[in-house]
């Protein structure tokens with residue numbers, strides 16, 4: 001039996017297992033090679049137990065949300081990739097505090113809250129990730145961010161112990177947290193608790209529709225992972241990329257959008273290598289011409 005088969009056997013009790021699943025099918029960029037072992041976990045317990053089983057088998061683990069903020073290498077990801085579909089949601093008696101499993105769609109949850117008159121998340125209706133990914137990046141838009149409503153998060157450590165951690169202890173900043181800074185390496189977000197306030201559903205849906213319209217106008221079509229770089233304090237990233245002459249630049253079937261230069265787009269069958277080349281080119285030119293180091297929002301993952 002190969003190591004990959006052994007790993008597949010170790011996790012098969014926790015969901016559907018596929019070998020060599022192409023990750024291009026599971027990322028918004030539509031690029032990325034195979035996962036050695038790809039497990040679809042449909043509840044929080046399976047998610048947590050699969051992580052422990054893979055660690056016991058000495059295999060690396062990658063938790064995949066909606067794949068909306070990652071660039072997966074053409075060579076794929078070694079070890080176990082867990083497709084997180086844990087989506088249970090419970091409300092407190094007063095209906096204002098929600099406990100949501102980390103595989104829940106953040107946008108769908110936010111839209112539902114608007115519909116039922118719970119205020120605090122209208123800004124999030126267009127963010128295409130899971131709650132887990134939203135915690136990792138402190139997802140935000142239009143002046144709001146998850147930290148505004150997040151109370152606490154249940155996190156499993158490397159040894160499989162799960163504990164609630166209060167939001168202020170997660171170091172949430174603009175598109176970052178203890179996770180993005182490598183301080184919580186190997187830990188898994190299982191659930192998040194958010195506190196909302198009563199609102200008027202008609203007004204909240206109108207507010208959400210306004211955000212939808214703004215996205216439709218500003219953001220390009222084509223497969224992408226949202227903003228590629230964080231905005232440096234000096235200037236928005238798109239302006240810097242535009243100023244170094246990269247608006248509309250292409251490499252293979254990847255491009256820097258001519259509509260919004262901080263969006264890098266796969267307009268066909270781009271390879272991760274092509275997208276990465278454009279990202280490096282933008283970093284290099286902005287550094288050289290402006291002395292500004294662009295910080296990536298999109299994470300490179302897998303075997304580069």
Ligand SMILES: Cc1cc2nc3c(=O)[nH]c(=O)nc-3n(C[C@H](O)[C@H](O)[C@H](O)COP(=O)(O)OP(=O)(O)OC[C@H]3O[C@@H](n4cnc5c(N)ncnc54)[C@H](O)[C@@H]3O)c2cc1C
Pocket residue numbers: 028062063064065066067068069070084102103126127128129130131132133134135136137138139140141175187188189190219224225226227299
């Ligand atoms: C069109 C478009 C528009 C976007 N607009 C915005 C925006 O306005 N604001 C914004 O903030 N972002 C935006 N994004 C980026 C993205 O949607 C967010 O960063 C989102 O929160 C990522 O969630 P995800 O589930 O897709 O994470 P993934 O991309 O699947 O994973 C990202 C990282 O988080 C880790 N991770 C995911 N789940 C867990 C978990 N349960 N436990 C531990 N680690 C985990 C992964 O291992 C990986 O390292 C946009 C993306 C797109 C494609």
